[in-house]
Amino acid sequence: MTRKKSAVPPAPVPALDAGRFLHDIQAQMARSLLAEPEKFVALADDIVSTANGGEPDEELCNLLTMALDEARMAQEGGQRAGKRCLDALSRHLADMSRKGEITIRGNMAITRCYVRANLAVPDIAPGAQSVRQEASSLAGDEGRGDEGRDPVAVFVDSLGDLVKNVDDDPSMLHHVFAETLPGIPPDARRMVCRITAANPDPRFEPLGCAWLLDSSELVRAGAAEGLGDRIAAGHLSASALGRLAMLRTWIVDEPHRRCVDGLIRQAIRSGVPSEPAEVPRYRITGCVSSPVDGAGAQSLGIGLQRGRSRSIAVVLLNVKDAYAAPCGSVAEQRGILQQMAGPGEDGRVSLDYVRTALRVALADGIRNGVYPAPGLIDVVDVCALSDLRPADDSSPAGLLGQYDAEERLRSLSADARDGLVAASGEWAAIYPVLGSWFEDSDDMFDAIGAGASAAARKKALWTWLETRRAFWSPIVMRTALLLQDRGDPMADSFAVTACEISGDRPLRRIPVMSAIADQTLEARSAAGAPAGDGVPLDFDEALMDFLMNAVAAAPAATRGPSRGRKTRSPAPRKRK
Structure with a gap:
């Protein structure tokens, strides 16, 4: 009997996105490293030992960057595996730094990995002999040894070469330096920042101002000194003075703010030259x-x-x-x-x-x-946001005052408020982002217990959530402000609910907190499942060789979004 042909044409088999597939495998490998800190450290060890004159293996650097990013996200989520790996690597790098075993090329490579993973770079330095060799190599006098040029001058020259192909895009210029500066020896880094910030090239003026916000005290100090030199030479523009006046309100520590105030007074006393014809604004x-x-x-x-x-x-x-x-x-x-x-x-x-x-x-x-x-x-x-200043009060109560300037919500009856809080039970069906609203820290998992009964775990979770009112209330209030701007009718529900979370209403009587509790218990159950959706963490050597060879031949793929902790830059960067 002859079979009839189906009237439905066969679905085409989608082409394999090799780049994406290999990226996912790399991501799985990076996550697996969190369970084995010694391999995490060994990977970094190979990078920081890169010989002078050589180049670190780019695929190893990519893998370490992804592993550092996974560790950062885990640490920010309160998962101890991330902190364990980052601490182990910091201790190892500090030990190598003390022994002078880090090369200048390795130091710069590991710096790039940390910066691209949005992590502060550990306080490490290459060995003195490696610095002298690299400085001599950059200066073109390898045979002169200790008689070569001053390393600071050599590094300044090398950075000058690095930025030659960068146009007047200040963010790109800052990105180039961000990946390079932490790899320069500390005793040279401050001077490099000072010389760069004082450079009369107008491209370096906004860079010097931005460095005043850097997490490194060395960079901040060097930038302040360089801007002081710039003012003394009459090279500070009126727009830069405006930047200083604004960013002083963003500064965290009082001594540094006083330093910036001193720069502003120095500029005013010295006089600021008038601006040239204004470039067309964006x-x-x-x-x-x-x-x-x-x-x-x-x-x-x-x-x-x-x-x-x-x-x-x-x-x-x-x-x-x-x-x-x-x-x-x-x-x-x-x-x-x-x-x-x-x-x-x-x-x-x-x-x-x-x-x-x-x-x-x-x-x-x-x-x-x-x-x-x-x-x-x-x-x-x-964006011409020259009046940007910190909010006077960023607490939920302070934000409610901004949301409800006319005090419309404050005059609601108790029944009306209860209705708005009850409406939070409908949020999950309307806003998909609520699927990411759950707790997943190790401290929380410890608090609710691993072997307890389901009822005991739920009771312990509610006890834990009582300590988290100050965490969830701002998230709900910020969402209210966002929805208010969009004219969303649910905005009032978010605003009132945020206030009730930060108040004394029992959390069990707030539907969205029940949703958060349920999703947290689901996350707790999922945490005990095998990592990687069943993909084994142990790869045999033949498969590992195949993957590394394939990755080396494949184009880099864009990282997908992670829950709650995004990596840098959904926007493309210019190639350096």
């Missing part, structure tokens, strides 16, 4: 925001146009990153903004909302003693 074509996820992370994007050129300004809150970058076309700009908004999200917000979100983030940073991303000064400049 026109803002639109702003987007991602939802606020369960870790408090949020992405802000601003589309920019000047003439026929397009750019984008990006601020990643919680990850503490900010930059402006050019786009090749209108389509590319739109694609990046849509990517930041999230799948299926409109994402559009007003510039006033962006300003509000930044003011809240600055206030949170000052309260927590954390500097904002240095690139924020570039974003503020291109």
